[in-house]
Amino acid sequence: MPEKNVPTSPPTCPTDLSLIDSTYPVGVPLTATYRLGFAFKTINLRLPVILTKIIDQLSRDKNEIGESCGQEARDDVKIVVGALAKFKNEMVTNKPIYKTGCKIWDSYLEHIAQLYFEGVVEDVKWYFAPWLHVECYFYKRIHDAFQLSNHLKSFDPFRKQKEDGFECSKKSSAQLAEYVLSSDSSDAVLQTLLEVGLWGNRCDLSLSSGEEVSQLGNLVDQLQGLRNFVLCDESANFWKILKDAKTANPDNPLTVGYVLDNAGFELFTDFCLADKLMDRVDRIDFYVKTTPWFISDALKTDFDWLIERMCSGDCSDFPVLVKLAERWKGYVLSKRWTVVESEFWTYPHAYFEMQDADPELYSTLTKHTHLIFKGDLNYRKLIGDVSWKPDTPFKDALRGFCPAPLLSLRTLKADCIAGLRAGLAEEIESKSQDWLVSGEYGIMQHAQ
Structure with a gap:
């Protein structure tokens, strides 16, 4: 299991807010208005802790930043820290969600105001606006703070945590690499690696507010026990579609669009699954973020770093990692693996x-034989971050989004x-009240 470190500092929200002491009603967007929901804990506790850690880290590392990026970059740290400190005050005092000057963001803010606040943009505030919008805005503002500088525009404040996530899981990675290198591409092996990819998703730095999260032990050996915690497994549909597509038109290239979540150990598990998938498909396109996001989300630099790190002398104690990385580098050079x-x-x-927002990306996704969406944020966006009844069909919760089988x-x-069998949510709730947020349960849900 990954190590967990949940912040326990005092609540930071203003005391005069009209909040509701309950969980979310059915069918509404998740918001921090409801004190018993995880959105409240995130806005009230987790996000201020994350922001404080960034400020502290920049202040502590400014000399190191100056050495690696130049003295002027060291001076830029003051600009970024000042902007982040001002931003933190906005958040903890429940100021409005301000316009950023970016057309797509500002028009979406107006859209949220029209939907939920009678068109009054100034009423869209941290504790009342939809959680998905607010949390994304949080990372957008962090990125914008770095854009105020001259020499830190491309600086990733989460890079070290992401890289440490892999370094601290290197032994577990080597054990998984040994399994990949010694196994064939049978259905059983592919299913094993699909499940490995699922549970690799537990290594999420945003859940631990940036505290170190690492994989301990051999994940393949842990799968038998973990299967009891998979609440929905529709992965057989994924394998069937790939096989049927190959049978129907053997000459037609099969491609998978792989929408990544976290860097570090989770990305390593994604690569292990993709490695064996190469015997079934012609190309895998890995979709990544363009800016540092939700602490551990994968960027192209994280993709490249992982393969290069495994090939380096720093992994010489684990020759299986070097061998596997050389194969992966070959997939990249031959363009059978691409980063989008x-x-x-x-x-x-x-x-x-x-x-509507990005028709070009949507059109690109329609061209894949199949799509894989990894992780919690992708899932929240798939079902709109709405408090669906748990037995609402997954496809209904997608509200028409299905550019390809996913x-x-x-x-x-x-x-x-969404997408659970009737009664299962109540059954799990009786065993674990925090089952929806603990990272202890998993789902593999399919739609087409």
């Missing part, structure tokens, strides 16, 4: 809004879900 960047993944939009692999770290 898109700003849409860092927009506040739910995915049912993609076709499989969602997610460990539960936010209190929204």
Whole structure:
């Protein structure tokens, strides 16, 4: 299991807010208005902790930043820290969600105001606006703070945590690499690696507010026990579609669009699954964020770093990692693995809004034989971050979004879900009250 470190500092919200002491009603967007929901804990506690850590880290590392990026970059740290400190005050005092000067963000803010606040943009505030919008806005503002500088525009404040996530899981990675290198590409092996990818999703730095999260032990050996915590497994549909597509037209190239979540160990598990998938498909396009996002979300630089790191002398104690990385580098050079960047993944939009917000990306996704969406944020965007009844059919919760057959692999770290069999949510709730947010349960849900 990954190590967990949940912040326990005092609440920061203003005391005069009209909040509701309950969980979310059915069918509404998740918001911090409801004190018993995870959105409240996030806005009130987790996000201020994350922002404080960024400020502290920049202040502590300014000399190191100056050495690596130049003295002027060291001076830029003051600009960024000042902007972040001002931003933190806005958040903890429940100021409005301000316009950013970016057309897509500002028009979406107006859209949210029209939907929920009678068109009054000034009423869209941290504790009342939809959680998905607010949390994405949080990372947008962090990015914007760095854009105020001259020499830190491309600085990733989360890079070290992401890289440490892999370094601290290197032994577990080597054990998984040994399994990949010694196994064939049978259905059983592919299913094993699909499940490995699911549980690799537990290594999420945003859940731990940036505290170190690492994989301990051999994940393949842990799968038998973990299967009891998979609440929905529709992965057989994924394998069937790939096989049927190959049978129907053997000469037609099969491609998978792989929408990544976290860097570090989770990305390593994604690569292990993709490695064996190469015996079934012709190309895998990995979709990544364009800016540092939700602490551990994968960027192209994280993609490149992982393969290069495994090839380096720093992994010489684990020759299986070097050997596997050389194979992966070959897939990249031959363009059988490609990295696709898109700003849409860092927009506040739910995915049912993609076709209007980014028709080009939507069209690109339609061309894949199959799609894989990894992780909690992707799932929240798939179902719109709405408090659906848990037995609402997954496809209904997608609200029309299905550019190609898709499989969602997610460990539960936010209190929204759909697609469960009737009665299962109540059954799990009786065993674990925090089952929706603990990362202990997983789902593999399919739609076409």
